[in-house]
Amino acid sequence: MPPQTFRCVGCGAYWPRHWPTCNRCWRHGHIIPWSERQRAAIDSKPAASNARAVARMNWGEIEQSAYPELRLRISALVLVYGEAGAGKSSWACSLINAIKGPVCLIAAEEGLSPTLANRLQRCRIARDDFHVLTRASVDAAVEFATRIKAIAIALDSVQESAWSATELRHVLGVCPDLKLLVAVAQVNRGGLPSGPNTLRHEADVVVRVEQMRWAIDKKSRYQDPIGVGGDVLPPKEIS
Incomplete structure (x- = not known):
């Protein structure tokens, strides 16, 4: 046991x-x-390649229209955090919705609920290929994302789903079509992401959301983070 x-x-x-x-x-x-649950099966699947193949891989930028000032590259892991009601879940949903191709929201915290329906409506999300998954283990999520050829995944939240930082990175590696993974995090009393520091360390970009405003929180591997941010939703859409 x-x-x-x-x-x-x-x-x-x-x-x-x-x-x-x-x-x-x-x-x-x-x-x-x-x-404690058992480790995900994907953790036992090593990744293997060679120098020539890695050099030829496409590490280009991810095209998204929601936040043009935010630069992301293929295989990016983004950590977004903030107080309850600050807009972090709306930010994550809006970001993956702005990427062409099948995307998936893993609604570990709210599930299929009126709260989620209201958020999707507020963010004007009504695509058939914006999939919502709940009650999913890491392996079940990988199987689903692989089957629908998901381009981007948002996990809401890391704490509720209990995925580790290592598992987040592994999901990016084993889903063949996946370009972006957004991990939504709750905060502790000090206003920092709850849980181990490995989440922030593993992330390529860290975003903080406060009162429906977002900003890169000191860390981005793709651009100078100073001054990058804006509204979570266009002002006329905030309710």
Whole structure:
């Protein structure tokens, strides 16, 4: 049997024992028993290539019309975080919706709900090839994304789905058509992404969202992050 740990349902932090109060988000009574799931099967599939093939790979820019000032390259992992209601989920949905081709939202936090329906309507998303997946493990998500030939995936949220930073990167590697993975993160009491620092370290771009405004938070492997940002939605569409 996998070892049992404890998890804060408020911020997603893991603990080796039960505590009355979470020392990361300081919420009281939110820590519950949590069984460690087995590692995803994709972790046992190594990637192999050669120098010539890697040199010939297309690492060009990803074309997207939602945020023209944001530069992304193929195989990018983007971490977007912010307080509840700040607009981080709308930002992630708008970004992948602006990419041509099949895309997938993994709605681990809200599922198929009126809240999600309202967000998609607010973001004016009604495409047949904007797929929504819920209650999916890492391996199930990889199988689905491969089958629909997904170009981009948004995971909302990392804490609720309990995907690790390593698994996020592996998903980009094993889905043959996938160019972009956006990981939505909750925040702790200090306003930083909840969970281990490996999420921020692994990400190619880190975006912070506050009050329906977004900005690159110090880290981008593709451009100077200073001054890059704007509205999550055009002002007339914010409600």
